[in-house]
Amino acid sequence: MAISGRFVLLVALGAVPVVVLGQAYDLAGVVLGWWLVLCVLLGILDLCLAGSPRRVSVERALPMRVRLGETVEAELYLTNSGRRTLRGVIRDAWQPSAGAATTRFGMSIPRGERRMVSVELRPFRRGERRVEQLSIRSFGPLGLWARQASLIAPGRIRVLPPFVSRKHLPSRLARLRELDGRASVMIRGQGTEFDSLREYVRGDDVRSIDWRATARRDEVMVRTWRPERDRRIVIVIDTGRTSAARIDNEPRLDTAFEATLLLSALASAAGDRVDVLAYDRRTRARVQGATGPALLSAIVDALAPVEPELLEMDWSSIPAQVRQITNQRALVVLLTSIETPGSSHGLLAALPQLTQRHTVLVASVTDPSTFAAVTVRDDRTSTYIAAAAERALLDTARVSAAVRQLGAEVVTGAPADLPPAVADAYLALKAAGRL
Amino acid sequence: MTATQAAPAAPTPGVGVGGPAGGQRVADGATPTVRAFFKQWSFWVGAGVFVVLASLVLLLVRGGTGAADSAPLSITSPAPGGSQALAEVLRQQGVTVTAVNTLDAAQAAVAAAGGGGNGGGVAAGGAAGPGRALTAATGPTVLIYDPDEYLPGDRYDEVSALGARLVLVQPDIFELEGVAPSISLAGPPTGPADNSTTATAGCTLPAAQAAGSITISGTTYRPTEGAAGTGSTGSGSSGSSSTGSMSSGSGVPSSIATAQAVTACFETGGNAYSVVESTAGTVPVTVLGSPDVLTNEQITTAGNAALALGLLGQSDSLVWYTPSAADVLANGPPSLGALTPGWVTPLILLLVVVFIASAVWRGRRLGPVVVENLPVIVRGNETVTGRARLYARSGARLRALDALRIGTSGRLAGMLGLPRRATLDEIILQTSAATGIPAADIASVLVNRLPSSEADLLALSRQLADVERVVRQSVYGSAPPTSAAPSTTPSSTH
Numbered sequence: 001m002a003i004s005g006r007f008v009l010l011v012a013l014g015a016v017p018v019v020v021l022g023q024a025y026d027l028a029g030v031v032l033g034w035w036l037v038l039c040v041l042l043g044i045l046d047l048c049l050a051g052s053p054r055r056v057s058v059e060r061a062l063p064m065r066v067r068l069g070e071t072v073e074a075e076l077y078l079t080n081s082g083r084r085t086l087r088g089v090i091r092d093a094w095q096p097s098a099g100a101a102t103t104r105f106g107m108s109i110p111r112g113e114r115r116m117v118s119v120e121l122r123p124f125r126r127g128e129r130r131v132e133q134l135s136i137r138s139f140g141p142l143g144l145w146a147r148q149a150s151l152i153a154p155g156r157i158r159v160l161p162p163f164v165s166r167k168h169l170p171s172r173l174a175r176l177r178e179l180d181g182r183a184s185v186m187i188r189g190q191g192t193e194f195d196s197l198r199e200y201v202r203g204d205d206v207r208s209i210d211w212r213a214t215a216r217r218d219e220v221m222v223r224t225w226r227p228e229r230d231r232r233i234v235i236v237i238d239t240g241r242t243s244a245a246r247i248d249n250e251p252r253l254d255t256a257f258e259a260t261l262l263l264s265a266l267a268s269a270a271g272d273r274v275d276v277l278a279y280d281r282r283t284r285a286r287v288q289g290a291t292g293p294a295l296l297s298a299i300v301d302a303l304a305p306v307e308p309e310l311l312e313m314d315w316s317s318i319p320a321q322v323r324q325i326t327n328q329r330a331l332v333v334l335l336t337s338i339e340t341p342g343s344s345h346g347l348l349a350a351l352p353q354l355t356q357r358h359t360v361l362v363a364s365v366t367d368p369s370t371f372a373a374v375t376v377r378d379d380r381t382s383t384y385i386a387a388a389a390e391r392a393l394l395d396t397a398r399v400s401a402a403v404r405q406l407g408a409e410v411v412t413g414a415p416a417d418l419p420p421a422v423a424d425a426y427l428a429l430k431a432a433g434r435l
Numbered sequence: 436m437t438a439t440q441a442a443p444a445a446p447t448p449g450v451g452v453g454g455p456a457g458g459q460r461v462a463d464g465a466t467p468t469v470r471a472f473f474k475q476w477s478f479w480v481g482a483g484v485f486v487v488l489a490s491l492v493l494l495l496v497r498g499g500t501g502a503a504d505s506a507p508l509s510i511t512s513p514a515p516g517g518s519q520a521l522a523e524v525l526r527q528q529g530v531t532v533t534a535v536n537t538l539d540a541a542q543a544a545v546a547a548a549g550g551g552g553n554g555g556g557v558a559a560g561g562a563a564g565p566g567r568a569l570t571a572a573t574g575p576t577v578l579i580y581d582p583d584e585y586l587p588g589d590r591y592d593e594v595s596a597l598g599a600r601l602v603l604v605q606p607d608i609f610e611l612e613g614v615a616p617s618i619s620l621a622g623p624p625t626g627p628a629d630n631s632t633t634a635t636a637g638c639t640l641p642a643a644q645a646a647g648s649i650t651i652s653g654t655t656y657r658p659t660e661g662a663a664g665t666g667s668t669g670s671g672s673s674g675s676s677s678t679g680s681m682s683s684g685s686g687v688p689s690s691i692a693t694a695q696a697v698t699a700c701f702e703t704g705g706n707a708y709s710v711v712e713s714t715a716g717t718v719p720v721t722v723l724g725s726p727d728v729l730t731n732e733q734i735t736t737a738g739n740a741a742l743a744l745g746l747l748g749q750s751d752s753l754v755w756y757t758p759s760a761a762d763v764l765a766n767g768p769p770s771l772g773a774l775t776p777g778w779v780t781p782l783i784l785l786l787v788v789v790f791i792a793s794a795v796w797r798g799r800r801l802g803p804v805v806v807e808n809l810p811v812i813v814r815g816n817e818t819v820t821g822r823a824r825l826y827a828r829s830g831a832r833l834r835a836l837d838a839l840r841i842g843t844s845g846r847l848a849g850m851l852g853l854p855r856r857a858t859l860d861e862i863i864l865q866t867s868a869a870t871g872i873p874a875a876d877i878a879s880v881l882v883n884r885l886p887s888s889e890a891d892l893l894a895l896s897r898q899l900a901d902v903e904r905v906v907r908q909s910v911y912g913s914a915p916p917t918s919a920a921p922s923t924t925p926s927s928t929h
Contacts, residue, residue: 002795002796002799002801003792003795003796003799004796005793005796007792007796008789008792008793008796011785011788011789011792012785012789014785015782015785015786018778018781018782018785019778019782021778022776022777022778022781022782023776023778026777028777028778028780028781028782029777029780029781031781032781032782032784032785035785036785036788054461054464054468055461056461056462057460057461057462058462081461089801091801091802093802093803093805094805095805095807096805096807097807097809104801125810132805133465133802133803134462134802135801135802135803137801148466148799148801149464149465149466150464150465150466150802150803151462151463151464151465152462152463152464152465153462244810244811244813245813245814245815245817246812246813246814246815247815247816251810252815307808307810308810308811310811339818365815367815367816367819369815369816370816370819373816373819374842375900377893377896377897377900379893380827380889380892380893381823381827383835383839383892383893383896384823384824384826384827384835385819385820385823386839386896387823387826387834387835387836387838387839387896388819388820388822388823388826388835388838389819389823390838390839390841390842391822391838392818392819392822393842394838394841394842394845397845
């Protein structure tokens with residue numbers, strides 16, 4: 001049950017008869033009593049005439065997915081199957097981070113009819129945004145008292161990572177094509193494999209003439225080469241406690257997702273097979289075996305609900321996890337954080353097992369404010385901060401050196417720079433034939 | 436937000452993930468219905484109703500017997516300081532005991548008892564003679580106990596006109612002056628006033644003689660000088676020491692009416708008495724100085740009970756008057772309540788109701804609060820800031836400077852094209868060669884000088900930055916590359 005401002009006003013209006021009749025006939029107390037009784041009786045009458053808020057059927061028409069930062073329309077269909085007209089206020093209880101423009105609206109539904117409401121959603125957090133309940137406050141014809149009930153009408157919308165780094169994709173694809181045979185790279189070398197034999201045309205490198213094939217045929221044949229294809233790439237995303245840190249107002253985890261998406265798009269265009277694993281002490285998300293256009297949507301779908309966990313990353317089980325994904329030689333990309341020798345102990349301990357079989361690339365977000373702090377030495381406080389920032393950079397450099405010594409590559413960068421940097425590292429490895 | 440009329444056809448399904456497919460199924464309610472609510476909370480609702488009903492019943496029962504009054508000498512109080520025992524005994528003896536707490540009520544009670552009034556009292560007193568005045572009183576006895584001095588001074592005349600007999604329990608000096616001027620205050624008793632000692636009657640007052648002795652408490656009184664002197668010579672009625680001791684007074688004969696006016700009993704010290712009776716005024720007045728005689732606690736000790744019953748049980752009805760705050764108000768100027776119109780209180784009540792109603796109006800939630808797990812926010816540079824504060828708090832100047840020096844040397848080596856494993860000496864020599872600054876100065880900035888104060892630290896850190904800038908200028912020329920980027924630049928790859 002609920003009451004309206006109109007009812008409060010009605011009660012307050014009782015001041016007039018109380019004062020007037022009290023002054024004239026000294027009946028103030030009696031008038032007060034009867035006025036309150038009248039108000040309550042009117043309220044009860046109103047309550048009895050209100051439409052039932054329970055006899056409403058609810059349907060939702062929701063888009064399945066939305067990218068973070070985009071706007072979608074969520075439609076809500078309400079059918080009044082009660083005996084009386086339903087008039088009042090309805091609240092669609094979306095979670096706050098679903099970014100509903102408004103959650104409550106006035107509505108009048110005659111009996112047996114249906115009304116549609118569209119709510120504009122602009123989610124501001126990644127993951128699964130839900131609505132569980134719908135609350136209806138149904139006023140009577142006088143608008144004094146209302147019946148109120150909450151109905152269970154679940155709905156959800158999956159908010160995908162924004163993939164803002166897709167703007168870097170065209171330039172990287174162009175560089176990939178330069179590597180590729182399509183750009184008429186006929187040079188044999190590392191990172192290429194035998195593609196086919198064809199007739200010699202003028203201008204071809206004489207060194208690529210295949211004499212055996214020439215001997216079998218009457219024409220001079222040359223071998224053509226193309227970059228390696230069908231390599232395995234395993235991306236391991238650290239979802240442990242350090243991934244929660246915000247750098248440039250973006251959690252490390254989200255930067256890792258951006259890098260994952262860009263690298264996956266690039267690698268699948270290059271014909272490599274990509275597997276993704278989000279892990280801390282257990283698997284949070286895993287994408288395996290998806291290829292082509294399905295890969296990216298599978299990755300965003302799997303990664304959307306993943307959040308940083310308050311756990312220390314279990315590096316010791318990563319080699320086994322990678323082995324479970326592939327037995328071939330692969331490029332293992334570890335998206336984690338390189339900070340201090342102490343906190344990177346587990347990573348350094350597990351790296352040799354990985355570098356033994358695979359090419360390993362360790363990518364870490366660095367804080368641009370740390371670099372900025374090193375040069376500011378205006379006063380005592382900023383000098384100490386510069387010293388601490390310098391110390392942090394030295395720590396990072398030490399860990400990076402240790403990682404390189406163990407045979408892995410290191411890529412660091414600010415949140416905006418890391419995804420293209422990882423893509424570039426991939427291209428460089430591919431060009432060098434180290435996949 | 437738009438609320439539009441939907442087409443009569445069903446909404447295009449397919450994209451929907453929620454909502455029943457049938458379309459017309461009524462959604463499940465999350466709010467319990469009224470019936471379900473009572474089913475779920477029946478125990479607590481029942482318990483609440485029971486508590487309310489039990490309280491009402493208790494209230495009614497207690498209201499029937501009358502609320503216990505803990506005031507001293509209250510005839511409804513069974514506490515040690517009350518006087519319920521005495522009142523009950525008096526009732527059993529056929530005396531009507533009426534408790535009142537305003538003077539108006541006392542007057543009404545006296546009138547209802549059918550006696551009182553000046554005429555009756557005086558006539559009775561005069562007819563019976565001074566010695567036995569009390570037994571002949573036909574009007575009600577009025578007991579006045581006013582420890583808080585509520586009784587206004589200008590109404591003592593009305594008090595005198597109340598009844599046939601007055602018993603003043605521990606009156607103050609103003610009350611004595613107004614009602615019984617022939618008796619005056621004698622201060623506290625010389626001995627202990629905690630009922631531990633007794634005093635013997637020593638007078639002709641029948642009640643006192645019947646009692647023999649009483650416990651001492653409260654205050655003592657004595658006959659006023661003039662009245663006592665004449666009284667003692669005139670009466671000569673007793674050989675008791677009470678009035679006889681006053682006989683050496685002025686001895687000037689006075690009127691007959693005051694001749695045997697004052698009798699004092701229960702001497703507690705030099706010319707101080709616990710009970711003094713005066714018939715000098717229009718009505719006989721007995722002053723009882725020790726109120727504890729009437730209490731439940733002390734009524735059974737010594738001759739207290741006999742004295743109390745003798746004093747208070749002489750007439751058919753007893754008005755037990757304990758003045759209250761109502762006596763004061765009745766005489767003051769009209770109160771604020773009397774001046775305000777009658778509708779003010781109902782209006783205030785109405786406003787209270789309006790306030791409650793608006794609180795309900797604004798406070799009622801439309802549906803439950805939506806819960807959501809929010810991410811924890813950890814700023815990435817917190818460790819840097821924390822370490823800087825630790826350095827600053829502990830004054831770790833050398834450690835801080837070390838970090839700056841190592842960073843600078845690394846960057847210098849990078850700029851000068853030295854290998855990563857270059858020693859510090861090589862860096863110093865190369866820097867000196869590149870800039871022209873003596874090697875010793877460079878060495879003192881890069882290694883040797885110890886920061887002895889914060890100012891030193893600041894100066895050294897600036898010199899380090901200067902060296903770096905000079906080297907950069909000499910290596911890259913006057914238009915150096917934009918960034919003063921440290922060795923581990925952002926987005927550097929392997």
